[in-house]
Amino acid sequence: MQTTQAQSTETLIKPFLSQEIRSAIEAYYPRYPSRRAVVLPALHIVNERLGYVPLEAVIEIARMLSLAPAQVQDTLSFYQFFPQDMPCGKFKVWMCRSISCSCCEGEVLMDYLAQKLGIRPGETTRDGRVTLLPAECLGACDFAPAMLVNDTLYKTMTREKIDAFVEMVQSE
Amino acid sequence: MTYKPVLLANIHKENSHKLAIYEAGGGYRALRKALKEMSPDDVLGTVRASGLRGRGGAGFPTALKWSFLPKDHPGPIYLCVNADESEPGTFVNRVQMESDPHQIVEGIILSAYATKTTTAYLYLRYEYPLSYQRMQAAINEAYSAGYLGKSILGSNYALDLFIHRGAGAYICGEETGLIESLEGKRAWPRIKPPFPAVEGLFRKPTVINNVETMACVVHIIDRGVAWFRSIGVPPNPADPRDVGSLGPKLYGISGHVNKPGCYEAPLGITVRQAIDELAGGVWKGRKPKAVIPGGLSTGVMTADELDTRLDFSSLMKVGCLGLGTACLIVMDETYSMMDFLYNSCRFYAHESCGQCTPCREGTHWSMMILDRIKAGRGRLIDLDYLAEIGNTIGIIPGTTICGLSDGAAWPIKTTICKFRPELEDFIKRTNPTGYVGTEAVPALAHGNGKPH
Ligand SMILES: Cc1cc2nc3c(=O)[nH]c(=O)nc-3n(C[C@H](O)[C@H](O)[C@H](O)COP(=O)(O)O)c2cc1C
Ligand code: SF4
Ligand code: FES
Numbered sequence: 001m002q003t004t005q006a007q008s009t010e011t012l013i014k015p016f017l018s019q020e021i022r023s024a025i026e027a028y029y030p031r032y033p034s035r036r037a038v039v040l041p042a043l044h045i046v047n048e049r050l051g052y053v054p055l056e057a058v059i060e061i062a063r064m065l066s067l068a069p070a071q072v073q074d075t076l077s078f079y080q081f082f083p084q085d086m087p088c089g090k091f092k093v094w095m096c097r098s099i100s101c102s103c104c105e106g107e108v109l110m111d112y113l114a115q116k117l118g119i120r121p122g123e124t125t126r127d128g129r130v131t132l133l134p135a136e137c138l139g140a141c142d143f144a145p146a147m148l149v150n151d152t153l154y155k156t157m158t159r160e161k162i163d164a165f166v167e168m169v170q171s172e
Numbered sequence: 173m174t175y176k177p178v179l180l181a182n183i184h185k186e187n188s189h190k191l192a193i194y195e196a197g198g199g200y201r202a203l204r205k206a207l208k209e210m211s212p213d214d215v216l217g218t219v220r221a222s223g224l225r226g227r228g229g230a231g232f233p234t235a236l237k238w239s240f241l242p243k244d245h246p247g248p249i250y251l252c253v254n255a256d257e258s259e260p261g262t263f264v265n266r267v268q269m270e271s272d273p274h275q276i277v278e279g280i281i282l283s284a285y286a287t288k289t290t291t292a293y294l295y296l297r298y299e300y301p302l303s304y305q306r307m308q309a310a311i312n313e314a315y316s317a318g319y320l321g322k323s324i325l326g327s328n329y330a331l332d333l334f335i336h337r338g339a340g341a342y343i344c345g346e347e348t349g350l351i352e353s354l355e356g357k358r359a360w361p362r363i364k365p366p367f368p369a370v371e372g373l374f375r376k377p378t379v380i381n382n383v384e385t386m387a388c389v390v391h392i393i394d395r396g397v398a399w400f401r402s403i404g405v406p407p408n409p410a411d412p413r414d415v416g417s418l419g420p421k422l423y424g425i426s427g428h429v430n431k432p433g434c435y436e437a438p439l440g441i442t443v444r445q446a447i448d449e450l451a452g453g454v455w456k457g458r459k460p461k462a463v464i465p466g467g468l469s470t471g472v473m474t475a476d477e478l479d480t481r482l483d484f485s486s487l488m489k490v491g492c493l494g495l496g497t498a499c500l501i502v503m504d505e506t507y508s509m510m511d512f513l514y515n516s517c518r519f520y521a522h523e524s525c526g527q528c529t530p531c532r533e534g535t536h537w538s539m540m541i542l543d544r545i546k547a548g549r550g551r552l553i554d555l556d557y558l559a560e561i562g563n564t565i566g567i568i569p570g571t572t573i574c575g576l577s578d579g580a581a582w583p584i585k586t587t588i589c590k591f592r593p594e595l596e597d598f599i600k601r602t603n604p605t606g607y608v609g610t611e612a613v614p615a616l617a618h619g620n621g622k623p624h
Binding site: 031032033034036037038039040041043044071074075078079080081082094097098099100102103104135136137138139140141142143144148150151152153 | 248257258259260261262263265266267297298299300301302332334336337338339340341342353354355356357358359374424425426427428432433434464468499501503507511512515516518519522523525
């Protein structure tokens with residue numbers, strides 16, 4: 001068997017992505033006629049498990065999909081969705097700031113939540129529990145002001161509901 | 173309004189998202205009928221005869237779009253179902269996918285059959301986790317029941333359906349941005365032609381349709397053309413090019429109303445009916461000041477224009493971009509149109525993909541000018557600058573590749589045109605000594621001086 005340089009270094013350095021992550025990414029291959037189409041699913045798979053997609057992961061995804069790392073990084077950076085420097089908090093809070101929520105005091109509530117958490121929108125609390133992100137319309141305008149925390153939609157937010165949410169987070 | 177919902181008929185049933193409940197209500201009957209009795213061309217012909225127009229925003233006749241696919245193509249042909257739903261104020265596809273996912277699956281299979289598609293993708297925005305769970309569960313059930321996969325219901329038709337999740341970018345809803353995103357690239361819309369029907373996903377013929385369009389197809393096949401054409405606004409006989417606004421429509425109503433929500437009614441009800449009869453009127457006993465008829469991009473209408481019909485041709489008469497998504501946002505008499513304008517411009521500045529200079533710069537400068545105005549340093553001349561941006565960015569003036577910038581322009585144009593006195597008052601009140609100035613001034617950073 002021929003050994004390329006890349007393969008031999010790979011056996012020396014432990015891969016960043018676990019076997020589980022690699023298998024999850026490979027499971028998407030049959031869905032598309034091109035490997036490049038797997039970039040977004042792969043980024044999601046890594047981001048969902050690690051909370052971020054560091055450069056090491058980008059390079060390994062690129063190698064798996066036979067792409068240049070720059071191609072994966074280009075797609076990743078376009079979306080502003082995948083943090084690269086440090087993992088997102090355990091609770092990823094998206095608070096809607098678009099019109100239907102904003103006109104129902106949504107942005108006031110976002111400032112209130114930020115102040116309670118002691119951070120600014122876009123930041124993560126020091127204990128790594130909560131990342132607060134301003135979001136554009138979450139498609140839940142019937143429940144304005146809307147807030148999405150990981151996979152759970154918080155509907156028709158009020159100060160009281162924010163208080164209860166912060167209490168829940170702190171007791172976790 | 174006495175109207176019995178069809179598209180939303182199932183949503184209040186317990187476990188409405190499960191296959192057994194869907195089948196008990198007549199689900200997959202249309203698919204059985206089509207595979208047994210109809211050729212793909214018969215399905216296409218039926219949809220053509222119904223007059224169905226796409227529900228994704230532009231109102232393009234669905235069967236006409238399908239008929240642009242090359243004849244006798246060796247394949248593959250792709251169907252992309254647009255579930256990116258990110259237009260501010262719009263949420264009806266979410267309600268459909270969460271509460272009645274099988275209706276969407278059945279519509280996709282029927283449309284794929286009519287277009288001879290063998291692989292379909294549902295491009296679903298990431299911020300819809302429950303829709304993702306429900307749609308994936310429905311797809312799994314459909315495979316097990318023989319509605320998807322090889323030899324569907326014993327026929328020789330085969331179809332695979334996959335969900336592809338987005339990553340929080342509005343531009344992925346634009347059809348060629350969607351294609352680029354699906355291919356794993358940055359979602360930069362393509363210059364057309366070639367249109368996707370000729371060269372689309374993976375350079376193959378591709379149809380892109382909205383979720384609600386898929387749902388309509390089910391009922392057209394199930395209940396027939398005459399039923400569909402009995403609802404809505406028939407074509408104007410004096411205008412041979414008018415194809416009418418036929419069929420049922422979902423209206424999402426949010427903002428300052430008593431009962432925000434997703435409602436079904438015929439196309440062509442008035443804005444006033446939607447607000448008063450569907451959404452329980454403006455909240456707190458107040459009067460409406462401004463209403464957005466079909467998602468933020470369609471621009472605003474005033475309280476005097478509320479008798480306008482929600483159909484594919486009436487809204488242009490009051491200066492709006494069109495019916496859009498038919499999702500209304502109501503603002504009451506106390507809401508500041510300056511806040512509205514800033515919110516709108518910030519959205520488009522954030523969501524412009526950056527590919528075309530007029531859009532990238534125009535959306536950002538409009539936000540920065542408004543940022544300065546809100547910080548008390550506005551001049552009356554700024555409204556003219558904003559109007560100039562509004563009049564020059566977009567496909568309609570011919571300066572950009574996609575319609576995002578038309579969507580950015582319309583709220584600017586319509587607000588300045590219809591609410592100029594209020595905007596001038598704001599500027600005079602907040603900048604009493606400098607509002608007449610015309611000299612160049614620096615813009616502020618984002619967020620009105622606040623970091624964002
Ligand atoms: C910036 C932009 C965003 C769009 N977003 C969506 C969307 O989220 N969902 C959608 O169905 N159509 C969206 N569209 C319209 C699509 O490009 C396309 O016309 C539509 O999906 C076609 O479906 P239909 O023929 O069934 O209406 C968007 C268009 C633009 C310009
Ligand atoms: S108009 Fe704007 S969003 Fe559309 S392609 Fe050009 S820069 Fe991108
Ligand atoms: S505007 Fe907030 S969810 Fe739509």
